[in-house]
Amino acid sequence: MLQSVDDAWDEMTEKLSGSENASKIEGIDRHQVQLLIKFLGVFKESSSLLEGENYPTLPLVLLSKIRFLDHCKQEVALDIQNAADEEDIARFLEPEPEAFAVLRRNVSNQLQTTLQVSMQHKMATVLHPRYRKLAFLSQEDRDMIFGKIREEIAAMETSSFVETVVVPRRGQLDAGFEIFSCTNNGEDSGFGPEHNERDELDQYLREASDTTTEDLLEWWKTKGKAYPKLQALARRLLGIPASSASSERVFSKAGFIVNSRRKRLHPKTVDAIIFLHQHLRKKRVLARTEL
Secondary structure (H helix, E strand, O other), rough: HHEEEEEEOOHHHHHHHHOOOOHHOOOOOHHHHHHHHHHHHHHHHHHHHHHHOOOOOOOHHHHHHHHHHHHHOOOOOHHHHOOOOHHHHHHHHOOOOOOOHHHHHHHHHHHHOOOOHHHHHHHHHHHHOOOOOOOOOOOOHHHHHHHHHHHHHHOOOOHHHOOOOOOOOOOOOOOOOHHHOOOOOOOOOOOOOOOOOOOOHHHHHHOOOOOOOOOHHHHHHHHHOOOOHHHHHHHOOOOOOOOHHHHHHHHHHHHHHOOOOOOOOHHHHHHHHHHHHHHHHHHHHHHHHHH
């Protein structure tokens, strides 16, 4: 909404100028509106990714929280290249208003208390090849997470590792999280507590990072065969959505289908309609991405 206000700013100013409603916009500082848009942009982008339904979202929770907290530590500033004139350039070079410093602190405090990251979120992040070493966490935190994964895979039966995994063709998992990726090709030896050289997690952590991976589930379906226990863990965790948004969208669609004129639809018929609607929509999205 703020972005639409900024986009239509010149037009609104022109139409309201000289009218009785001119005071409604005169008291608004456009520069601060743009700063607020810039500050909130990161949250909007990451929230959209967390609400996705065609790719695993659980690995994004830990990365998003760290990204949000880092974002709150940085002063909000606009790109000087977007300045329209010398007056704009002068405004862009001004120090951040005190109100934004307060906003950043308040948002950071709120994130610390409300955005809880569980062990499942952390293990799911390890299961993304690009971020598997958790280099952005302390050694103590990494040891704890790797230890928990070893406990999980040690308890698994090998007979459960041969299931076929059906995966979507494409996933947009990495946008905005490149700074967390592994870049040292497995040379780091800080992989947690002492363990056997044949430890499956150790082998996975030491493997060269596949930075070209776009589809996480496809990676685990093919290359994950070398790590059968981790593959089973990935199958268990990566299907968990990070947000209830996708489920809520399904309920919303069901509300449109079962209306006052279609109250006698059989539950199985409703399930079939929703299923077809979801998959036909995904098919259209995939077709557009291939154009």
